[in-house]
Amino acid sequence: MNIVVVPFHDWRKIILEGCRTRDAHFIGELTKTPGVTTLIINRPTTLLEILIKKKPNLISGKVILAKSNFKLYEIKKDVYLVDYVSKNMFSQAFTGYKWFINQYGNKQYLAFIKDCLRLLNMESKYCLLNQNIFAYKLSEQLHAPLSILDAWDNFLKFKVYKHLMPQIKAGYHTYANRAHFWITNSKDNITAFNKAYKPKKLVLIKNGVDVQRFVQNTVLPKPKDMQAIPHPIIGFGGKISQLLDVALINKVTKLAPNLSFVFVGQILDKQVYKQIIKRPNVFFLGDKHYDTYPIYVKHFDVCIVPYVVADQKKSGANSIKVYEYLATAKKVVGTNANGLEDLSEYVYIANTPQEFVNEINATENKKAPLVLENHSWESKTQQLLNLVNNASTN
Template sequence: MNKPSGRTNFVITSRQPWEEKQLGSNIRDMARTLSETHPVLFVNEPLDWSSRFSKKSERAQRRDEFIAQNGGRHLIEAQKNLWVLSPKNLLGSINWLPDTGLYDWANRYNGTILSTEIRQAVSELGWKSFVLINDNDMLQGFFLKELLKPAVYVYYLRDNFLAVDFWKRHGARLEPLLMSKVDLVASNSLYLARQAARYNPNSVYVGQGCDLKMFDPSAISEIPADLAAIPKPRIGYAGALTGLRLDGGLIETVARQRPDWQVVLIGATDDSFPTERLNALPNVTFLGAKTPGEIPAYLAAMDVLINPQVLNEVTIGNYPRKIDEYLAMGKPVVAGKTETMALFDQHVYLAENAEQFIARIDDILNGKVLSSPAERIAFAWEHTWENSVGMLTDAIDQLLVSQPQTT
């Protein structure tokens, strides 16, 4: 195995598996970009008892396939300067425990198991020190500062996970404590950065990066057959179809009030989304999930792209990467109004209710737009991972400046 080179080594922990191919991932994109200038060790999501032995879980099967594809190795060089560690040892499934000292003891035990494997990988790579970036995991990451002793510990706050019951059970207590003890909290939205600053004055906004190379309207030469069969005007959405983030009632209202419009929904659905009710409408079409490489061709053939985001604790500070993808295709967009979406108000119509949503779509179809396709594309390309990672490393460098640098 080649030894890494570079000034600062980075270890990244995440609950988003490296082997996941169908969904975009902030932290994987960040790791790839960071590895262009620094050695990076990406720690794959550890498996626990539940994921290994539950018949309903496919995580263990996907992990086994990933390891088999790499000759049974748990530490691989995924690309130049970027290593992926898939921990061997199972962690305890402990989220069901009451939020007491017993949970903390078990959580620290899990952290000890994980940190031991991380230290072994760091030693194999020949690193003497590293910066640790924790991807929004206030549970498994809670004791890593004490157990790993990184040069700098960064908590990457990219979503309000406390709105989800799994994370809230223990995270409501642990996340503020973790943010208080890390060296830096980095957030991808101004809203989340302000929330973090209540617990740690060293909280910074690093923007949001997007990998837009695939989203090139000039490269699209053909409309997908299943979309070409749908008449215009096409009002489209592409992404996960979940009631946690999307307002199914708003989509239904748009479709019912404007039967002359075709509402096209692309993505996998979950049980919280009103799929049956919407599917019963003659002008709503579900095209199912598509691979990331297929998405741009679908976006290119839409007349208006939408993000009917429901406003709740999960989405209030969320940065929707799909908006940059929409704009990179030069398309006009209507989206739900949130604090983060104010960043886009020169190019995206923002609506607070169904009446406004319908009116803004109608405006676009009648030629009333906020900006030209070229302006939308240029704006989207301001939001690169290089810019976001650059802001993050600048903040980290300020913390490291007084420390001796070793590799």
């Protein structure tokens, strides 16, 4: 089976931070699956971006085809990567994400991708798995034998992309016309996407967990930046984004001065970060590589998901972190939204700040354990491959 994957995240970023996102997890499992040849079409970039974001020399492998600004790497057996590094640095700097959208329609880039498909004997038989809402021009022009959109989250609900609403809508409409079917990560998205875009077929494949990474019973030393933080530690591991319920967080940290609230993750929305009151019992430890992050989770006493519940504020998310928390067997407390409503058998749901405080003050987890083999990324990828096989034979 030949799979051509268009991830949302730049491959260099994935290497730099670890395979922690949905697109990276799917790619990781595909590249481990016998009988699958994977071609990754990397996000276009520039030398300036590579230097500014400290991402030089991260792609390893043998260059087996090169032309102008394009290269085809053989990463390992049956795994290949198309990389496009543009010299047009100023255009990217001035137009931002619109530059990426336009470059996915670059005729030279498209021609090189087709050359790669021919070289790898994939041209007439492959599945295009597009996980990037901004890469719709690629799906539009490649005419893949089988085309899938991974419509994870609803990008129309992200404030950070507000200036790109026309392009995002155009992307969804294009995928509705071009893709043979969509997959998505939440029930909210199924309702919203079916109503707005009516894709030919829409299948729910929720997020999963890297079981081996989070289940290991080895006791590892507490990270240095956690050593001075007193227990009980109430931990959140994830992006600081619009999904966080700031009002809830501020009330809970005030009501529970005896608890330490530790946030581990990247700050995506600076306004959200500024609104969180920096009380003496609140600690921000910054972003961590995915190889290191599980150590932090294992030193949490309770894991939390204090997400917004209002429909207009949600983004169709199905939080990966929840499955990772549950794999450690820690107590998990969250709000009734963003996929947690379907996990009430395993997660403690709090509807008010006081309920939240009551739950995090008791660290013992009395909920049923998650059946991990049903929620592993391996099982999620197998769901996808079963869909591809069925579509290919019909």
